[in-house]
Amino acid sequence: MRKISTLTLCVVELLLFSSCSPRDFLTRRLAADLIATSTTFRAVQPFELTTGVISNEDYLSPNYLALQHRGWISGTVARCPPAVTPPCWDVTLTPSGVDTFQSLLAPADAESKSFSIPAARRELVAITGIAKQGNVADIEFTWRWIPLNEVGAIMYSSDTRYRSTAAFRSYDDGWRVVEAPAHSGQPLDEALKNAQAAQ
Numbered sequence: 535m536r537k538i539s540t541l542t543l544c545v546v547e548l549l550l551f552s553s554c555s556p557r558d559f560l561t562r563r564l565a566a567d568l569i570a571t572s573t574t575f576r577a578v579q580p581f582e583l584t585t586g587v588i589s590n591e592d593y594l595s596p597n598y599l600a601l602q603h604r605g606w607i608s609g610t611v612a613r614c615p616p617a618v619t620p621p622c623w624d625v626t627l628t629p630s631g632v633d634t635f636q637s638l639l640a641p642a643d644a645e646s647k648s649f650s651i652p653a654a655r656r657e658l659v660a661i662t663g664i665a666k667q668g669n670v671a672d673i674e675f676t677w678r679w680i681p682l683n684e685v686g687a688i689m690y691s692s693d694t695r696y697r698s699t700a701a702f703r704s705y706d707d708g709w710r711v712v713e714a715p716a717h718s719g720q721p722l723d724e725a726l727k728n729a730q731a732a733q
Contacts, residue, residue, distance in 0.1 A: 560709045562661040565673045568711045569700055570658045581653035581685055585625045587612045593623040600688045606631030634684055653686035654679040659695055669704035
């Protein structure tokens with residue numbers, strides 16, 4: 535009799551656990567995996583550089599000052615475009631700057647005055663807290679930048695940690711990180727009007 539009840543209990547447990555997915559339980563490990571693999575988190579951080587005539591405000595921004603300090607750009611006083619308050623600067627890449635940026639540019643951008651290069655990506659450091667209420671949760675985590683090249687290394691320090699909070703929601707197939715604002719409680723016609731393209 536005891537063997538039958540033990541066997542019955544084992545079968546019931548097996549059936550219960552087989553209906554569960556690993557995504558049904560919001561653990562720190564699952565939260566870390568979902569954040570680290572999300573499209574938003576994995577997006578590469580670009581660095582935008584404009585050469586030619588720029589405003590004094592842009593020329594004295596931290597990014598341009600860092601490039602000046604490295605000797606990658608130089609500027610001479612220039613006449614400002616009509617809507618810009620003087621002084622303005624005509625910015626050019628130095629020979630050292632050309633060497634640095636040349637390998638990072640797409641061939642089509644080589645002659646452009648304004649270009650974008652991939653500079654850094656994010657790395658998840660740790661999940662620091664989970665606040666769960668029903669089928670929604672807030673996940674607090676720390677992360678840092680990982681520079682992808684010399685330019686990224688002067689713009690994004692890997693020593694600095696950042697704290698962020700991500701929203702999670704439980705669906706029929708398990709927990710997901712919320713990457714776009716949810717339109718909860720809206721009528722179907724509103725939901726259809728606010729629809730976004732799905733990839």
